[in-house]
Amino acid sequence: MAQLKEVSLCSSINFAFHAPKRGSLLYHDKLSFPRKLHSFQEFGSRASELNGRAVVSSTCNVIRACEPKAIQALLSSEREVESAPKSGGGRRGKLNKVVLAYSGGLDTSVIVPWLRENYGCEVVCFTADVGQGIKELDGLEEKAKASGACQLVVKDLKEEFVKDYIFPCLRAGAIYERKYLLGTSMARPVIAKAMVDVAREVGADAVAHGCTGKGNDQVRFELTFFALNPELNVVAPWREWDIQGREDAIEYAKKHNVPVPVTKKSIYSRDRNLWHLSHEGDILEDPENEPKKDMYMMSVDPEDAPNQPEYLEIGIVSGIPVSVNGKKLSPASLLAELNEIGGRHGIGRIDMVENRLVGMKSRGVYETPGGTILFSAVQELESLTLDRETMQVKDSLALKYAELVYAGRWFDPLRESIDAFMENITKTTTGSVTLKLYKGSVSVTGRTSPKSLYRQDISSFESGQIYDQADAAGFIRLYGLPMRVRAMLERGI
Structure with missing residues (x-):
């Protein structure tokens, strides 16, 4: 289960919740009550709200083991309670509590006061860690507090993301429009699912996202909401408000005393997770323009890659990668290691014009070093383990599988049914593949499987x-x- 970290938007007495170990790391989650507690009796009463046992020390530090169930806590500060809408709702109606997909950037920082003003609600900010990097998570507590949110919830979804979303797509051979390995498409349903879970945990009656009305992500989020909890209200500010761009957002933030994030605005629109990094916008909007060399962040230019090739052995069990060079790794750790190895050899750069679900074409550049390596390995092993008819049917269904994932229909019964087929026919796809990485290319040098259909005594030119x-x-x-x-x-x- 993903680890949960709930961060108070105030500070007083600190409670450290020590989650189970992930590999060699120990995750520390902190919770603060909104005011000082005047007695251990009062503390005991408040602690009981967390459904856990606590041990109190003279310094008021409390340590307990995390329950598997997500912790729910009241984290509103006195200042925020006083400034919250009293009653009657906002300009557009009344909601009780909204869970907002939150990144800490300008758009989502502005959405917090906009929701409070227009729906008279409390706002719970939610951030999913899907491997976008620690820098993306820095300072979220302060940003959420400054924007007026009552609570911040952060969940580590990296292992779930790779195991339950990435690897099924890999096993299915799902590639959208010949090139795209579905990096953003796979991440949205795992984030939206977690939002539905958080909404249940905090008693929210609505969810909200900052996706624009021109993109695919609005569909991916909302179809997941519909599938997992059709009773939730969905708020999409970009389809409702009068804010037209960055300058309007900055003006709105100043008007509502929301500090504008000081991070430098990238000229590119980027989305990063453990599987890939996408680049859109600026000069990329003209398909004729070559991407600039300094745009890439996960991989070196193949021209600058090492002059000596590197060999890798990928171990696979039933169509799922399990090891690198004989070392067994967790799904997220395996992908992270291959990203590092592939990145230094310039592996996995894709430049494509794709058809968005909403009808328009868009140009994007993707970096998927580890994913490119894994796709090559799994498909090559299938050449040993799948017969001709099965491989043809699998390839035809892979196209539909990719289309469903791209369109946000992860929880659609059709995708789940195709996935059951993929799981069944890849039961024998077990073995190892040796790959050579060299200046942006991945080539297969060897493959072996105890379930191989290849027979040398049959294939030999000898009688x-x-x-x-x-x-x-x-x-x-x-x-x-x-x-x-x-x-x-x-x-x-």
């Missing part, structure tokens, strides 16, 4: 008992009979 070459003559006459009959008809024979 054998199983395959009699003389049988080919009759086979060819029967196989070519339709063509022969048509030719006879055309010639009047």
Whole structure:
């Protein structure tokens, strides 16, 4: 289960919740009550709200083991309670509590006061850690507090993301429009699912996102909401408000005393997670322009990659990667290691013009170093373990699978049914593949499987008992009979 970190928007007495170990890391989650507690009795009463046992020290530090169930806590400060809408709702109606997909950037910082003003609600900010990097998570507590949110919830979803979303797509061979390995498409349903869970935990009656009305992500978020909790209200500010761009957002933030994030505005629109990094906007909007060399962040230019190739062995069990060079790793750790290895060899750069779900074409550049390596390995192993008819059916269904994922229909019964097929036919896709990485290219140098359908004694040019070459003559006459009959008809024979 993903680890949960709930961060108070005030500070007083600190409680450290020590989550179970992930590998060699120990995750520390902190919670603060909004005011000082005047007695241990009062503290005990407040602590009981967390459904856990606590041990109190003279310094008021409390340590307990995290329950598997997500912790729910009241984290509103006195100042925020006083400034919250009293009653009657906002300009557009009344909601009780909204869970907002929150990044800490300008757009989502502005959405917090906008929701409070227009729906008279409390706002719970939610951030999912899907491997976007620690810098993206820095300072979120302060940003959420300054924007007027009553609570911040952060969940580590990296292992769930790779195990339950990335690897099924990998096993299915899902590639959208010949190139795209679905990095953003796979991440949205795991984030939206977590939002539905958080909404249940905090008693929210609505969820909100900062996706624009032109993109695919609005569909991916909302279809997940519909599938998992159709009773939740969904608020999409970009489809409702009058804010037209960055300058309008800055003006709104100043008007509502929301500090404008001081981070430098990138000229590109980027989305990063453990699987990939996407780049859109600026000069990329003209498909004729070559991307600038300094745009890339996960991979070196293939021209600058090492002059010596590197060999990798990927271990696979039932279509799922499990090891690198004989070392077994967790799903997220395995992908992170391959990202580092592939990145230094310039692996996984894709430049494409794709068809968005909403109808328009868009140009994007993607970096997927580890994913590119894994796709090559799994597909190559299938050449040993799948027969011709099965492989053809699998490839045809992979196209539909990719389309469903791209369109946000992860929880659609059709995708789940295709996934069951993929899981069944790849039960024998077990073995290892050796790859050579060199200046942006991935080439296969060896493959082996205990379930291989390849038989050297049959394939050899030498005569054998199983395959009699003389049988080919009759086979060819029967196989070519339709063509022969048509030719006879055309010639009047």
